[in-house]
Amino acid sequence: MDTKKLDKKWWKKEVGYQIYPRSFYDSNNDGIGDLNGITEKLDYLKNLGITLIWVCPIFKSPMDDNGYDISDYYDVNPEFGTKEDLERLISEAEKRGIKIILDLVINHTSDEHEWFLEALKNPESKYRNYYIFKRGKNGLPPTNWRSHFGGSVWEKVEGEVDENGNEMYYLHLFTKKQPDLNWENPEVRQELYKIVNYWLEKGIAGFRVDAINSIKKDKDYLDLPVDGADGLAHNIKYTLNQPGIEGFLTELAEKTFKKYNCMTVAETPLLEYERYSDFIGEGGFFSMIFDFSYSDLDMAKEGFYYSVQDVKVRELRNKIFESQLTQQKYGWGAPFLENHDLPRSLNKFFGEKANETNAKLLGNVFFFLRGTPFIYQGQEIGMDNFVRNDISEFDDIASKDQYQRALGEGFSPKEALYFVNKRSRDNSRTPMQWDEGKNAGFSEDENIKSWIKLTGRHTVTNVKNQLNDEDSIFAHYKNMIELRQNGKYSDCLIYGEFIPVLLKNDKIIAYIRKYENQNILCINNFSDKKQQVELSEIAKSISEKEIKLADILINNYKNIENDSEVLALEGYQSLLVEFQIL
Numbered sequence: 001m002d003t004k005k006l007d008k009k010w011w012k013k014e015v016g017y018q019i020y021p022r023s024f025y026d027s028n029n030d031g032i033g034d035l036n037g038i039t040e041k042l043d044y045l046k047n048l049g050i051t052l053i054w055v056c057p058i059f060k061s062p063m064d065d066n067g068y069d070i071s072d073y074y075d076v077n078p079e080f081g082t083k084e085d086l087e088r089l090i091s092e093a094e095k096r097g098i099k100i101i102l103d104l105v106i107n108h109t110s111d112e113h114e115w116f117l118e119a120l121k122n123p124e125s126k127y128r129n130y131y132i133f134k135r136g137k138n139g140l141p142p143t144n145w146r147s148h149f150g151g152s153v154w155e156k157v158e159g160e161v162d163e164n165g166n167e168m169y170y171l172h173l174f175t176k177k178q179p180d181l182n183w184e185n186p187e188v189r190q191e192l193y194k195i196v197n198y199w200l201e202k203g204i205a206g207f208r209v210d211a212i213n214s215i216k217k218d219k220d221y222l223d224l225p226v227d228g229a230d231g232l233a234h235n236i237k238y239t240l241n242q243p244g245i246e247g248f249l250t251e252l253a254e255k256t257f258k259k260y261n262c263m264t265v266a267e268t269p270l271l272e273y274e275r276y277s278d279f280i281g282e283g284g285f286f287s288m289i290f291d292f293s294y295s296d297l298d299m300a301k302e303g304f305y306y307s308v309q310d311v312k313v314r315e316l317r318n319k320i321f322e323s324q325l326t327q328q329k330y331g332w333g334a335p336f337l338e339n340h341d342l343p344r345s346l347n348k349f350f351g352e353k354a355n356e357t358n359a360k361l362l363g364n365v366f367f368f369l370r371g372t373p374f375i376y377q378g379q380e381i382g383m384d385n386f387v388r389n390d391i392s393e394f395d396d397i398a399s400k401d402q403y404q405r406a407l408g409e410g411f412s413p414k415e416a417l418y419f420v421n422k423r424s425r426d427n428s429r430t431p432m433q434w435d436e437g438k439n440a441g442f443s444e445d446e447n448i449k450s451w452i453k454l455t456g457r458h459t460v461t462n463v464k465n466q467l468n469d470e471d472s473i474f475a476h477y478k479n480m481i482e483l484r485q486n487g488k489y490s491d492c493l494i495y496g497e498f499i500p501v502l503l504k505n506d507k508i509i510a511y512i513r514k515y516e517n518q519n520i521l522c523i524n525n526f527s528d529k530k531q532q533v534e535l536s537e538i539a540k541s542i543s544e545k546e547i548k549l550a551d552i553l554i555n556n557y558k559n560i561e562n563d564s565e566v567l568a569l570e571g572y573q574s575l576l577v578e579f580q581i582l
């Protein structure tokens with residue numbers, strides 16, 4: 001790679017940390033995490049080494065979908081604090097060299113947003129056209145599409161029946177309290193750009209852009225083949241990544257993001273790789289996007305929790321390689337293992353018996369991929385899933401719906417509960433485990449009950465236990481960040497080329513990062529048994545004959561066993577190691 005051409009945009013050097021504010025730290029003892037809670041923990045994050053925080057939505061909201069239903073984009077939800085608290089967070093973070101990006105939810109608003117209230121109240125008002133209202137047909141809703149959170153995507157508007165007896169409906173791809181905005185209306189788009197620019201002017205570093213590939217809908221509104229016992233159909237064929245969405249995104253980027261030196265990371269599930277050039281290429285709509293191709297391998301069928309399955313290492317490896325090579329070809333990636341919509345990675349990839357060594361291995365695999373890595377709160381201490389015994393213990397709307405759907409499909413309550421435990425979004429939304437106290441140190445006062453039940457494993461897994469233990473998962477993450485950000489391997493680990501290592505042994509995931517005369521191997525044994533790899537097989541992937549392992553940068557074991565020909569990895573051993581070409 002020609003170094004002179006290396007493009008060192010600022011956001012390539014960041015290490016992201018995602019905060020779900022409701023569950024991070026409660027500074028005022030009401031059982032709900034808040035902005036001041038984040039500010040109080042900035043030193044913890046600084047110590048970990050991250051440089052950028054993505055804060056999930058903190059705007060005014062009835063909290064039907066925990067803030068992804070915004071009723072006022074210009075104000076902060078009182079349970080999180082005030083606008084001043086947000087400004088203080090931004091400036092206190094800045095003092096520590098940490099940038100803040102906010103969550104931009106502009107596919108839909110809350111049904112309590114003033115635009116929607118007006119649209120409902122007055123069919124003649126211009127706000128009707130801010131949303132997608134349609135007349136039903138033959139006594140039925142306009143289409144048979146299922147919402148992502150269950151039931152029809154169409155909600156009936158009371159008292160607007162026409163002369164043929166057909167009702168009026170509005171569209172909501174998510175809950176009925178999240179009506180979709182009508183992006184076809186230029187006035188809506190202008191209003192949204194104003195919001196984006198308002199916050200960029202306030203000094204935030206950019207946005208994570210929510211559900212942005214849903215903003216364009218197929219204009220024909222046709223039915224789809226029914227695919228569930230509820231008589232409805234998964235809607236994405238006509239609502240996700242639709243042709244023509246590029247027009248909206250070009251305009252959005254031009255009127256907002258491109259006027260600032262900001263970064264954007266977009267949520268674009270199932271976006272076809274051929275389209276990456278427009279999205280993340282030179283002059284693309286976004287700085288980077290989250291690729292979900294390998295985060296949903298634990299479901300046989302996208303959108304259906306009850307299709308949970310074990311993840312095959314070979315498939316994981318191939319998906320990671322494909323994703324990395326695509327992102328490298330077109331632009332820049334945003335590797336991640338977890339977020340607030342996914343269960344914990346430890347259990348996803350290693351089941352119920354997951355351990356500390358597994359957590360370090362997973363960290364190593366994802367963190368050194370090419371892109372700006374994002375760590376989800378609690379991942380750095382190896383937080384894991386809970387087991388709930390009754391559906392009433394769940395908070396997330398998606399989980400409640402998925403439970404009902406599983407029953408509808410004929411699964412027993414026990415089976416349905418099993419699926420939801422595995423897949424529920426609540427798994428990653430439990431309070432951050434700060435210490436072993438009654439409520440895991442989540443609220444200042446340990447007698448306060450948190451808004452959502454703890455995992456129950458905070459006596460074992462917590463920040464306090466790990467902070468001063470140099471063998472902890474926390475220490476491992478801290479090392480990884482330090483290596484990537486500082487010192488002699490930094491350029492290689494950030495900008496270096498990604499080269500897949502296609503070993504015959506499919507229990508191992510290995511890749512190389514290469515930059516000038518530096519070569520770094522990341523190699524990870526996903527099996528509990530010892531595995532041997534011939535060094536010549538690794539050398540082959542960079543068209544060389546012989547290599548020699550040198551500096552060991554990361555090792556989740558104390559030792560490494562190799563001679564000049566063979567590297568032997570213990571069960572779940574994971575290494576980052578510099579090597580020389582002989």
Ligand code: GLC
Binds near residue numbers: 065068211340341
């Ligand atoms: C995104 C968010 C998710 C939310 C949905 C609707 O997928 O990550 O949490 O429920 O959009 O806004």
Ligand code: CA
Binds near residue numbers: 026032033079
């Ligand atoms: Ca609080």
